Amino acid sequence: MNDWIKTDIVVIGSGIAGLTFALESARLGMKVVILTKNETRESNTNYAQGGIAAVVTDNDSFDLHVKDTLVAGAGLCDKSAVECIVHQAPEAIAWLIEQGTNFSKTHDKALEVGREGGHSRHRIVHAKDLTGREIERALTDAVSSHPLITTIEHAIALDLSFTSGVECTGITAFIPHEHRLLSVTAKATMLATGGCGQVYAHTTNPSIATGDGYAIAARAGAELKNMEFVQFHPTSLYHPNAHSFLISEAVRGFGCELKRRDGSTFMEEYHPLGSLAPRDIVARAIVREMRLSGDTSMFLDCTAHDEDTLRAHFPTIFEECLRWGIDISKEMIPVVPAAHYECGGIVTDLHARTSIKRLYACGEVACTGVHGANRLASNSLLEAVVFAKAAAQDVIHLPEVTSGIVLHESNFSTQKGALTTSIVHLLKQEIQEVMWKNVGIVRHTQELEFAQNRLLAMADEIEYLYRHNELTLELIEVRNMTQTALLIASGAASRTENCGLHFNVNLW
Ligand SMILES: Cc1cc2nc3c(=O)[nH]c(=O)nc-3n(C[C@H](O)[C@H](O)[C@H](O)COP(=O)(O)OP(=O)(O)OC[C@H]3O[C@@H](n4cnc5c(N)ncnc54)[C@H](O)[C@@H]3O)c2cc1C
Structure with a gap:
């Protein structure tokens, strides 16, 4: 027997996209149920290090941020989507601060901005090198104290429900530890399930990133595109036990350079921006250098900075490398590329609407047109906030689901034998x-x-x-x-x- 809940809005996923959408929908008076397949904080968001791109200084401009994004996207970006996120970025940062996010500040209390590959200016707002964890903390706290939001952890969404095959009316989920199904009916369903790095043997993504949202949407007949554009982060820590721990691009933005084992630099042979070239170029250059040299990794050299400076700016990276026996103030970090971000996904418009009525998608699972064929660093957290807020403004106008609700029919039974x-x-x-x-x-x-x-x-x-x-x-x-x-x-x-x-x- 299915358990059944009726609510205004059901959100699948509790990363930055799902939580932002839930908070904004609740602010507009709607009742929200969030389903998330692990603990609330377990998400790609929680591991984001570098930060969130926004024009917040006088020597930067919207035009430059738009231009950098379009250049990275290699001609396949949707300019209107890019302009939308860039122009709303300062407001998105203000909204995150309002929710309790503590970003790093300069001595005179301005937002501290870093620089990352492909950005022509310093514009990466961050919380040291734990930006995602800080955002996730603030949003989770805000959600947990909101009277209109209910979060159900350890509930994995299976498939969408429909009225006579046309309008999405919610989702059916499985609750493994109780061995039961749960159906949630809502006037709007938001897929905010994040990415799919786990389909690759080496990835910076945590274990939840198994691409569920893409598969759920594809099974339901939603339009997806650009899935071939998988971004490989050029610099994950090369160590058998480190699970491809990410060495943020902000480290290269801080002046640390990519080198061969013998200490010679090579990126200037591949791109005028050297170590700060776009990620695809850096990743391919590293693969090529590894093939030419027969080495199992290339190296990131931070030794021009002393321990105190590195610890102050990159405390997590410093500690994590030390844990694996590498003192980054004294020796180079061995790095290899790893699957990192899916630029394609469920096709959505500027309000996160998909090709299926009442079905929305937001965050990494969506393809808004912002990233084109390659994502500019630190645009994804931004994209998630901007379109989650726009979606909330849209769903408020949806009428209730009144008739013909057909719950998802599952072929599964708890009585069947278990696979090992x-x-x-x-x-x-x-x-x-x-x-x-x-x-x-x-x-x-x-x-x-x-x-x-x-x-x-x-x-x-x-x-x-x-x-x-x-x-x-x-x-x-x-x-x-x-x-x-x-x-x-x-x-x-x-x-x-x-x-x-x-x-x-x-x-x-
Ligand atoms: C190591 C790392 C560093 C990064 N650094 C940056 C950075 O500095 N700046 C930047 O802009 N981007 C960065 N990114 C990318 C960025 O973090 C992600 O694109 C973004 O956080 C995605 O947010 P999201 O809300 O779409 O998905 P996520 O944060 O991944 O959340 C997805 C949620 O959906 C849940 N879920 C998935 N499937 C199901 C299901 N079937 N049923 C129920 N729940 C489900 C998950 O449990 C999770 O709660 C980084 C990514 C990684 C991995």
């Missing part, structure tokens, strides 16, 4: 390896074909397991991962020119 977790784990590993080796930073037509065929076969296999075994969080995730991986691989296979983050040597 090792089978699901092996399937997950295979998806990650197939994607890393064949749909990575440098692609080949034949490898893309191989990946598609293998993923298609796996999708069938996993669908069978999904239909015939007891539901578990891991099985639901691995099903979503295959479908999301397929969207990326087929997008890459069908793109006929190299552009931004998509680089196929056979098209060169």
